Amino acid sequence: MxxxxxxxxxxxxxxxxxxxxxxxxxxxxxxxxxxxxxxxxxxxxxxxxxxxxxxxxxxxxxxxxxxxxxxxxxxxxxxxxxxxxxxxxxxxxxxxxxxxxxxxxxxxxxxxxxxxxxxxxxxxxxxxxxxxxxxxxAAIGAGININLPKGNVVIDIGGGTTDVAILASGEVVASKSIKIAGTSFDEDIKKYIRSEYNVNIGSKSAENVKIQLGSLGKYNAERSMSVYGRDIVSGLPKEALVSAEEIRNVLINSFSKITDLFIELLETTPPELAGDIIKNGIILCGGGSMIRNVEKYFSDIFSIPCKVAKDPLLxxxxxxxxxxxxxxxxxxxxxxxxxxxxxxxxxxxx
CATH class of the missing domain: 3.30.420.40 (ATPase, nucleotide binding domain)
Known part of the structure; x- marks a missing residue:
């Protein structure tokens, strides 16, 4: 052919x-x-x-x-x-x-x-x-011209892994990956509700809580929501009322591992590329980048501009x-x- x-x-x-x-x-x-x-x-x-x-x-x-x-x-x-x-x-x-x-x-x-x-x-x-x-x-899909001789950083927060990479001159200069991402966020929410309210909930319920309440910073019209599962003591159906602040604390704990990974990567970055990163900022992709205030979270920690790609899921x-x-x-x-x-x-x- x-x-x-x-x-x-x-x-x-x-x-x-x-x-x-x-x-x-x-x-x-x-x-x-x-x-x-x-x-x-x-x-x-x-x-x-x-x-x-x-x-x-x-x-x-x-x-x-x-x-x-x-x-x-x-x-x-x-x-x-x-x-x-x-x-x-x-x-x-x-x-x-x-x-x-x-x-x-x-x-x-x-x-x-x-x-x-x-x-x-x-x-x-x-x-x-x-x-x-x-x-x-993801970097190319986010509109970055990776072929220029300057450094760009992409954090791709997917379902199973989060990848952090520095790209320059058409290729990945350095990258790291961690199995902390969407599904692990859901698991952390499940564990929290189990330990705090003695209620077992399913993965779909945890994902829904993440979507409805998840954030990495305070936002307007924060609320609480009911989740339903099984009481771990009696085995009977039980309701738990969880707040946006509770879920935020769970997610911040999870995201701290991603920030640690980014710091590890920056420690091995050549000084010239580090300077580019400060100017060009961080691009976020993947489903995890759709959590409220994620760009502000990274920007505040690293004092680097940060933005979410136009179509992070695509x-x-x-x-x-x-x-x-x-x-x-x-x-x-x-x-x-x-x-x-x-x-x-x-x-x-x-």
Whole structure:
């Protein structure tokens, strides 16, 4: 198949959501990463939003599966099943044959974990799979010209991991990743409500509390909300009334680990790039950047300007769209090997 005839597919396989982009068609899928299987027949019965609605409401014959955790394939067969069913549902399975696929991954993944990501796409018929770091794609998607010889910082707060990176001259200069992100925020809220009110709540309830009340600074019209769960002593249904201030304290405790990670990264940053960072500020991406006052939180701590990307949830996939032409140019120039590994640098590529 000629290079210009190949389809381009980019995938952001997140712990919380899967996003898929197809050349000339745009974003064709954006739904939760969860799947539901029938244990008796081992068949898939729901995925995406349909499966998400089943969380916490299934019987013993149903198991819920999240095939990608922290940007890593946790269940290879389920991951293949997920992509097959997504594209079958879209009636687009045929586009995989001979395609070029761009996959986003967290900064901390190993080569073995990258190969596992590639294998999933190759098994579906892709001819070449390129893996790029999420923070690089997010920076491009946020509108940063990463090719200039100046430093920019991106903090991508996803569902399973938070990635912090400094980018300059077209590449990631330094990066760090931590498994503190959206799902861990939910777990911290669950733990707090359990310890403070003796009430067990589900993950969906905790996520709803985060969305409705979550903040990193005081805001207008703060309120409290009722959450419902099971009393850990009696086992009976119980209601707990939680306030915005309580949830803020929980989230600030969680975010302190992200700020510690950022400080560690800054300690290894060359002085010239550090100066650029002070001028250019911090760009925030991912679902975690939608928590109220998150930009003020980071700005106050580091005395550095901070802003949230225009489309924080789509920053990674938007960045991959921007790279489409460049990736085909690199393929033509022999930058990539057969399996998508980088072989050589091309000057003035972007």
């Amino acid at each position: 000629k290079l210009e005839e190949r389809q381009f597919i980019s995938l952001d396989l997140g712990t919380s959501n899967v996003l898929a982009y197809v050349s000339k068609k745009g974003v064709v899928y954006n739904e939760p990463s969860i799947m539901a299987y029938d244990n008796l027949t081992n068949t898939l019965i729901a995925l995406g939003y349909d499966a998400y609605e089943m969380v916490g409401k299934t019987n013993e014959n149903t198991r819920m599966v999240v095939p990608i955790k922290d940007g890593i394939i946790a269940d290879m067969e389920a991951a293949k099943d997920l992509l097959k069913n997504i594209f079958n549902k879209l009636k687009m399975m045929d586009i995989w044959k001979g395609s070029v696929v761009l996959l986003a991954c967290p900064s901390g993944v190993t080569e073995l974990e990258r190969d596992a990501l590639k294998l999933v796409a190759m098994d579906l018929g892709a001819e070449m799979v390129v893996v790029e770091e999420e923070v690089k794609l 920053a990674v996939i938007n960045g991959s769209k921007e790279l489409e032409k460049q990736i085909f140019t690199k393929i033509e120039n022999g930058f990539y090997g057969k399996n998508g590994q980088k072989l050589k640098q091309i000057n003035k590529f972007m």
